[in-house]
């Protein structure tokens with residue numbers, strides 16, 4: 141079990157509204173990632189669910205049980221913190237077994253369960269060490285072990301990989317996904333790292349200034365962002381966004397701005413004339429037929445297999461990404477083609493997706 145319901149969750153710290161009316165259902169067994177920039181309220185929402193920061197308003201449920209006012213210990217949740225929060229004076233064995241001893245389980249049960257969890261996390265050889273005698277990755281596994289041993293209804297993880305180096309982060313991502321698959325327990329995972337979100341989540345919930353912008357599978361939020369905020373947050377480099385005016389040309393809608401005339405295909409519902417256009421860097425092709433944009437190459441970045449070109453189009457800047465070599469040089473004047481299906485249109489003030 142591990143079905144989570146969050147209803148109108150709001151958390152204020154004095155004048156700051158950290159979480160603002162968030163309503164979210166998380167199905168049993170999901171790997172839900174709370175994603176957003178620093179300060180968007182994701183840690184506060186997770187901590188509120190754990191019972192570490194009581195809500196100002198709203199309701200929290202776990203498996204149909206209202207836990208809004210339940211003390212943290214009685215919520216049947218296990219939290220893993222960015223700092224790992226290990227007890228420095230206790231061995232790995234005693235750190236992992238701590239929640240079980242706090243529950244007064246028998247010495248034999250504690251030993252058996254700690255042994256099983258340590259084996260599954262490849263910590264069996266390290267049980268007698270203190271946290272300071274471990275690497276960052278090993279500490280992170282001990283923190284996970286301490287959560288796992290409790291066999292909770294759901295796991296709450298707050299940026300658990302952010303203290304690891306890039307290589308270890310990538311391999312630990314894979315291990316976490318495997319662990320989730322093996323356990324089948326609900327994971328709620330906070331990060332500001334879109335790569336972690338895209339690679340691990342079954343669904344991503346994107347927060348902006350305490351509000352939920354969009355919830356969907358990684359493919360949904362990437363391919364059909366509900367707002368310019370989501371579009372500009374996901375992707376590396378993120379989606380190119382620029383203001384344009386929509387005009388009708390021979391029954392077809394075209395978005396125009398200095399240096400661009402982008403066909404939008406047939407979108408009858410588009411009544412706004414001032415819009416924000418969005419095109420992903422990988423959806424722009426240099427030297428393609430019927431170029432819709434005309435720009436000047438400013439800079440090229442070599443990523444090994446791929447290359448990123450930074451261009452100016454009128455007064456706007458944009459990026460394109462493609463297999464290396466793109467065949468471009470700084471100073472080149474170049475036409476860029478795209479497909480109407482790859483052009484996103486957003487409201488010019490609210491940023492909401494149009495069409």
Ligand code: ATP
Nearest residue numbers: 153156158176177178179180181182183184185332
């Ligand atoms: P980060 O990725 O930087 O950890 P976050 O998205 O997790 O950011 P929160 O830590 O949830 O953001 O903070 C949301 C907002 O609430 C921020 O403006 C923060 O300054 C504020 N805030 C958080 N905790 C407190 C507190 N105890 N007292 C006052 N303000 C707080």
